[in-house]
Amino acid sequence: MEKDGSKAAESTLSKRDIHEEWRDNYRTPDNEHFYRMAFSHIVKEFGAPPGAQVMDAGCGSCAKSKHLVDQGLTVLGTDLSQHALDMAGDALRGTRYEQAIELRQANLTAITMDDGAMQYIVCWGVLMHVPDVTTAIAELSRILAPGGRLAISEGNKRSLQSVVLRFLKKVLRRERAEVIDTPAGIENWEETDEGRLMTRQADIPWLVREFDKHGLKLISRRAGQFSEMYWVVPTPVLKKLIHWFNWLWFRVFRWGGPAFGNILVFEKRK
Numbered sequence: 001m002e003k004d005g006s007k008a009a010e011s012t013l014s015k016r017d018i019h020e021e022w023r024d025n026y027r028t029p030d031n032e033h034f035y036r037m038a039f040s041h042i043v044k045e046f047g048a049p050p051g052a053q054v055m056d057a058g059c060g061s062c063a064k065s066k067h068l069v070d071q072g073l074t075v076l077g078t079d080l081s082q083h084a085l086d087m088a089g090d091a092l093r094g095t096r097y098e099q100a101i102e103l104r105q106a107n108l109t110a111i112t113m114d115d116g117a118m119q120y121i122v123c124w125g126v127l128m129h130v131p132d133v134t135t136a137i138a139e140l141s142r143i144l145a146p147g148g149r150l151a152i153s154e155g156n157k158r159s160l161q162s163v164v165l166r167f168l169k170k171v172l173r174r175e176r177a178e179v180i181d182t183p184a185g186i187e188n189w190e191e192t193d194e195g196r197l198m199t200r201q202a203d204i205p206w207l208v209r210e211f212d213k214h215g216l217k218l219i220s221r222r223a224g225q226f227s228e229m230y231w232v233v234p235t236p237v238l239k240k241l242i243h244w245f246n247w248l249w250f251r252v253f254r255w256g257g258p259a260f261g262n263i264l265v266f267e268k269r270k
Helices: 002-013 016-026 029-046 063-070 082-092 133-143 160-172 204-213 236-253
Strands: 053-057 074-079 101-105 118-124 144-155 178-182 185-192 195-202 216-223 261-268
Touching (some): 002 195, 029 063, 029 118, 029 144, 029 236, 053 063, 063 118, 082 101, 133 144, 133 204, 144 195, 195 204, 204 261
Parallel strands (some): 074 101, 118 144
Antiparallel strands (some): 144 261
């Protein structure tokens, strides 16, 4: 079952349309402002020297990679989808980012890199779409060098947004996806125009324990975006209010517990 699910999810994630949809929904000016703050935080947690290479695992169209370059780093951008890498190549061509970002196709569940090959890795919003997440975690941990640091961003199943939406869907009987509760979190399997797609709201303590099994200790957890409901509310004013509250929570309160987005930074034990 898991193998079939992984194949279906990988087929969907390999297609160009799904990456174009994510780019259009999330790469907005308001979101880019948040990403600048978030990646500044990550690079500070890394303590990486200028020019150091970081792996953007699941880079998609390379919007996140650009923010890492803006912070003074070079990037190895990897993705399962050759279509996504082609999009990234088109977007980078002729820009100041082209020489700072190397693109390579790679599957997170079978990374063709040596043990300890990377000192810094970012995996932003990617594990949530990987059915075989335990293998992906093992692979990311394997290629991280001792003393190296890894940053991930995942949706939190215990967030206020997640809890309220699950309650409303249950009461209103509006759930359209197949929902599976697993140790790693709550998986939502839906049929899209591109194929079957899985999105997981993570059990954050489970993630921490799973990385710890591979020698990675959590050194930082803080809120990402408190809510992502800006992409479903109907008016620009409501969208702006949600973005403003996300900014406030990230800069002032920082607590990941009630926030949907969680940013976790790990260090591999020496």
